[in-house]
Amino acid sequence: MRHDFYLAWRYLRHHRTRTLILVLCLSLIAALPLGLHRVLDAGEYWMTRRAEATPLLVGARGSAVDLTLGALYFSEAGVPSIRMQEADRIAATGWADPLPIYARYRVQGQPLIGVTLDYFDFRGLVPAQGELPAILGDCVLGADVAERLGLGPGDTLASSSGNAFDLAGTYPLKLHVTGVLAKAHSPDDHAVFVDLQTAWIIEGLGHGHAETQAAPTQPDSPFGAATVRRADAGLLTYTEITPENLGSFHFHGDPATYPISAVIALPHDARSATLLRGRYLDDKSATEMIRPLDVTRGLLENIFRVGALFDGILLLVVAIAFLLVALVFALSLRLRQREIETIYLLGCARLAVMRLLFAEILLIALLAGAVCAAVLYTAAPHASDLARHFILS
Amino acid sequence: MPTFRILSLVIALVAAASAGGASAIGEHKLEIVASNYPLAYFAERLAGPWATVILPAPADVDPAYWRPDAKAVGAMQKADLILLNGADYEKWRAHVALPRLKTVDTSAGFRDRFIRIENAVVHSHGPAGQHSHEGIAYTTWLDFDQAAQQAEAVAKALIAKRPELKTAVLDALRSLQADLSGLDGEIKRIAAVKPNLPLMASHPVYQYLARRYGLNLKSVHWEPGEMPPEKEWTELDKTLAGHPAKTMLWEARPAAAIADKLGAKGVASAVFDPCANRPEAGDFLVIMKQNVENLRTSFQR
Ligand SMILES: [Zn+2]
Numbered sequence: 001m002r003h004d005f006y007l008a009w010r011y012l013r014h015h016r017t018r019t020l021i022l023v024l025c026l027s028l029i030a031a032l033p034l035g036l037h038r039v040l041d042a043g044e045y046w047m048t049r050r051a052e053a054t055p056l057l058v059g060a061r062g063s064a065v066d067l068t069l070g071a072l073y074f075s076e077a078g079v080p081s082i083r084m085q086e087a088d089r090i091a092a093t094g095w096a097d098p099l100p101i102y103a104r105y106r107v108q109g110q111p112l113i114g115v116t117l118d119y120f121d122f123r124g125l126v127p128a129q130g131e132l133p134a135i136l137g138d139c140v141l142g143a144d145v146a147e148r149l150g151l152g153p154g155d156t157l158a159s160s161s162g163n164a165f166d167l168a169g170t171y172p173l174k175l176h177v178t179g180v181l182a183k184a185h186s187p188d189d190h191a192v193f194v195d196l197q198t199a200w201i202i203e204g205l206g207h208g209h210a211e212t213q214a215a216p217t218q219p220d221s222p223f224g225a226a227t228v229r230r231a232d233a234g235l236l237t238y239t240e241i242t243p244e245n246l247g248s249f250h251f252h253g254d255p256a257t258y259p260i261s262a263v264i265a266l267p268h269d270a271r272s273a274t275l276l277r278g279r280y281l282d283d284k285s286a287t288e289m290i291r292p293l294d295v296t297r298g299l300l301e302n303i304f305r306v307g308a309l310f311d312g313i314l315l316l317v318v319a320i321a322f323l324l325v326a327l328v329f330a331l332s333l334r335l336r337q338r339e340i341e342t343i344y345l346l347g348c349a350r351l352a353v354m355r356l357l358f359a360e361i362l363l364i365a366l367l368a369g370a371v372c373a374a375v376l377y378t379a380a381p382h383a384s385d386l387a388r389h390f391i392l393s
Numbered sequence: 394m395p396t397f398r399i400l401s402l403v404i405a406l407v408a409a410a411s412a413g414g415a416s417a418i419g420e421h422k423l424e425i426v427a428s429n430y431p432l433a434y435f436a437e438r439l440a441g442p443w444a445t446v447i448l449p450a451p452a453d454v455d456p457a458y459w460r461p462d463a464k465a466v467g468a469m470q471k472a473d474l475i476l477l478n479g480a481d482y483e484k485w486r487a488h489v490a491l492p493r494l495k496t497v498d499t500s501a502g503f504r505d506r507f508i509r510i511e512n513a514v515v516h517s518h519g520p521a522g523q524h525s526h527e528g529i530a531y532t533t534w535l536d537f538d539q540a541a542q543q544a545e546a547v548a549k550a551l552i553a554k555r556p557e558l559k560t561a562v563l564d565a566l567r568s569l570q571a572d573l574s575g576l577d578g579e580i581k582r583i584a585a586v587k588p589n590l591p592l593m594a595s596h597p598v599y600q601y602l603a604r605r606y607g608l609n610l611k612s613v614h615w616e617p618g619e620m621p622p623e624k625e626w627t628e629l630d631k632t633l634a635g636h637p638a639k640t641m642l643w644e645a646r647p648a649a650a651i652a653d654k655l656g657a658k659g660v661a662s663a664v665f666d667p668c669a670n671r672p673e674a675g676d677f678l679v680i681m682k683q684n685v686e687n688l689r690t691s692f693q694r
Contacts, residue, residue: 117470119494133490134466178463195490206487246488247460363441 004352016334019364026368029321031375033314038380040307043387045301047073049297050186053123056096056273058086059262061288068295071262073187073388074103074111081259082287084196088256090265093279095272099264101198102199107159107175114199114260120181122266125188129153130179133170136201136249137241139175139194143183147153153175156240157192159202173202174240185384200251200258201241208238208332216256265289291363329357399658423554426472428483429456429669431534432499434677435544436476439565443558447472448671456669457531460485474550478543480507482531482659497550497641499543500533508600530600532667537577537681538570539601541570571677579685580606590692593632593641593660598667611636618649626654633658660693663687 012019050072059067060080070079087098099122102114119125120132130153133140138200143152151157155177175194183189238245251258267273280289333340340353379386420434423444427433433448440446442468448460449468461469466489469475477483479500500507510528534540548566552559584590584606594612611632615621621629642656642665652662664687666672668680675683 085682117490118494121492121494131467132470134463134470135490136488138463140488166628197487243462249488251487358572 004355004359005363008356008363012360012363017299022328022364023367023371025321026325026364027375029318029372030368031372033311034372035376035379036310038376038383039386039390040303042383043303046186046384047296047300047385049293054264054292055267056265056276057262057292058090058265058287058289061286064290064295064357065299067262067290068292069224070103071101071264072292074113074191078104079261081261083256084258084260086254086287087260087263090263091275093276095276096265096267099266100196100260101262101264102260104261105159105199105202107157107192108149112159112199113191113193113198115193116196122264123186125181125184125185127179128182132196133178133193133198135241136198136246137173137176138178138198139192140179141177142179142189142191143182144189145192146180153177153179172239173319177364196260201249203259205253205258206249206251208241208245215350408479421553423474424472425474425476426469427476429478430671431540431542431668431677432478432547433671435547435569436571439544439562441561441640443555443567447658449516450670452671454670457482461489466490473552476547476550478531478533480531480533481529499546500539502542502546508604514667532598533601535599535667536601536605538605541573544569544573576681576685580688583610583685583689587692591636591638592691593638595641595643595647598644599642599665611638617643617645620648620651633660639694661691663691
């Protein structure tokens, strides 16, 4: 038996190219469906876990899929905005805690997410380095963003204007990185987080500007003489928030009317959830409440239908591939007619040839299996990235 | 036999661990941050031994003008409850990131009753045109009925955090509100004796006090330790001509020179301390009772 493998091995080594091609073909044919399933599983796990953790979501009436993808997975498409008062409305019912999210902008290609500090508690996000944002202009990076951009606490990051056609006045703001979040294996790893108020500064709803006149203002005097601080139209607003100019930053208008993308509602119990959902049944209202899990399930069903189709096609491909391999062997037997004859002349039984062939096939299968495992192993860490990429874009 | 011994050891360990865990939960005090002393006082009275109440503004600073730095914000973020006065008191609120779910705006319940300050700072910039940054009077707690509502908001937040403390908190709330309503009734009685008695205030912080108790109060903008310039004194004379006040209310005892100069004009100085920061001696109730006594003396003048 050992001799069979030895001979088979020598033979395979002698015909290196043929062996290599066979091993590669077989391993890839095996790796493809396995890898695809790995990606689908990762996507399912990743999406279901996220959706399960997010009981209710309120956003602009329209596509529930877009809303879920935008608010939970920070998809690039974005979501039409709603007003901050939606969060207050949920809080006022006393049935649920609201978590407003503003996912409109991107920074260096990564989603820039405006949240309240509660979001970090809710998702269990803790800084692996540094601290959570404290002051206007602070940001905290998801683990993958920090790695990709090579940034850490103390660095700065410029928010690029989200939309070139937005004349309302978004201007680049230098964000101070205060921390890097521990890896969460969720879309949070790919996001840059700022406080909602900082997101509104980027939007241009709030700003800071230098006092242009040395008017004798009495900042602590509500009844003091009315002072008019005039600023000309060419006034330069600050593009970086520092301890010195922080005091000059202010918001205009009622924050309740400020934009957000969605509100995650965390009902206190099942009864509260039902009551709250009842509040959103009106078809005429501009907002709607959805259960991300329902939406994700629907989405995954479609994905799995596509996956099943793929499986069917792959099965056919595998069958054809095996026929081709069989053909290769049959042809090589033809070519090896003289060699086989020599073996008989040396006094070997017919079975010996079969054993040799069997050893060859086994060796090739083993090699292909090893290559396939190696491919899957190296690809495994990227499964969730691939799932993210294919599902979200 | 060894199996049994190991088993009993495991049981003992588990029991010890769970007992330790239980006592740790029982001993974990609520950490409460209050943005001014009245709220800190309310929280201390309502939560009693179950909470540690922190007033982050330093003792020598009026919390209304205090601004937290990143470190102070970090500490606030870690607290279980952040009590805010609201009514534009926390000017730093828009500059820092705080967890909204842990933040309680104690004056939200009477938001529609806030006193807006006229002559607010106006400025203009860009094509948006002129706008004003309106101010809101913020010493809400000097209306003791409003103070009672703020105390109730604190109590509600405490109960939401620790439902098991409900009875204790509600008992404490009843006693606190009785004290506040005592102050309320007392000032009402004092003011009713001489309605429309003209009074001066050294600082514009008594808007709610004046509204609630019908005080006829006009305000200058003086600091207790700073001699006002001559122009201010002329303005005061003009005001006094049409508003013959015999008392000026001060946040703290004014410098002797100022008090003397006022006295020469027939205006006595009386302290009505808003008590926004922790007093050196006594507590909120002691200071307020003293304020009420000072006010009584003013009305007897
Ligand atoms: Zn402005």
